[in-house]
Amino acid sequence: MQRPLFLLYAFALSLPVLFGSGCPQRNYRQDMRDFVIEISDYAKHQHPGFAIVPQNGEALMTCNGTTKGTPQENYLKAIDGQGREDLFYGYNNDDEATPSEETASMLSMMEFGMTHNVRPLIIDYCSTHANIDDSYRKNGALGFLSFAAERRDVDLLPTYPTTPPNENTNPVTSLAAAQNLLYLLNPGGYDSREAYLSALEKTNYDVFVIDAYYDDAALSKEEVERLHTKANGGRRLLLAYLSIGEAENYRPYWHAGWRPGFPAWLSKENPNWEGNFKVKYWQEGWKRIIFGSPEASLDKILEAGFDGAYLDIIDAYEYFEGS
DSSP, X not given: OOOOHHHHHHHHHHHHHHHOOOSOSSOHHHHHHHHHHHHHHHHHHHSTTOEEEEBSOGGGGBSSSSTTSOBOHHHHHHOSEEEEEXXXXXXXXXXXXXXXXXXXXXXXXXXXXXXXXXXXXXXXXOOSHHHHHHHHHHHHHHTOEEEEESSTTOOSOOSSSSSOTTOOOOOOOSGGGOOOEEEEOOGGGSSSHHHHHHHHXXXXXXXXXXXXXXXXXXXXXXXXXXXXXXXXXXXXXXEEEEESSEEETTXXXXXXXXXXXXSTTEEEEOTTSTTEEEEOTTSHHHHHHHSSSTTSHHHHHHHHTOSEEEEEOGGGHHHHHTO
């Protein structure tokens, strides 16, 4: 006997419940897009022109992570730059050329970002002079801001070249106007706070990507303003590093006794980075750590007078997609 069509339809709807849909419970990529958009909206509401630059995770710019995917317009409007490590050097090993297929994939997304007014900021890890020169030449020809890091620790000013590429006296008020970049996340290479600040202020880089802290003490508003002026008198942009995809147990927000699962948003420790823990970045508890109160990380960055935030571990969605 032929079954009524409405019964067949009802049975079809029940299939995902009976056998499982095969789909992830969450869209982790959209969760990260939403998080970055929230951060951007919050910061720009208080400081119009505040730059938001995610590092890696450039796949979020389209629906499927390729240039053939639909542009994610709200996300693209929320960001001002796109950071990318290892574009030409360092993907497998430092001071080694990145495999051409990897470069091609990353490069296509960087160029896609450029067409949506998202300036690429490239960090290549190379130490021989020939590779450093090659990195700057290739990135410069594409209109990318770039930095060749001699050490993965990025804890000291480079020894080569001795002056920034395209050194200039122009005041820099946007990423679009910048001509060179310094990426120095770990101030531990300097013996004192003053030695660190003095070394930075004596340079002529247009953009700094630095940590908002020296040891356990945040840079003050006065110290940040001091770093805003290049040695030649021009003004530069300061972007503060902020990890939003992992919690770091050496940050002021960390509480003794925290462990995976407590708080609920805290997940497993990163086996490659001791003291760094994956976070369920879509949960409100973690978001409150990042922004929304005077003690939140982003709020402190805004109060100190930074010009933008350099958001790391954007690609945390990959960890949860593979879990």
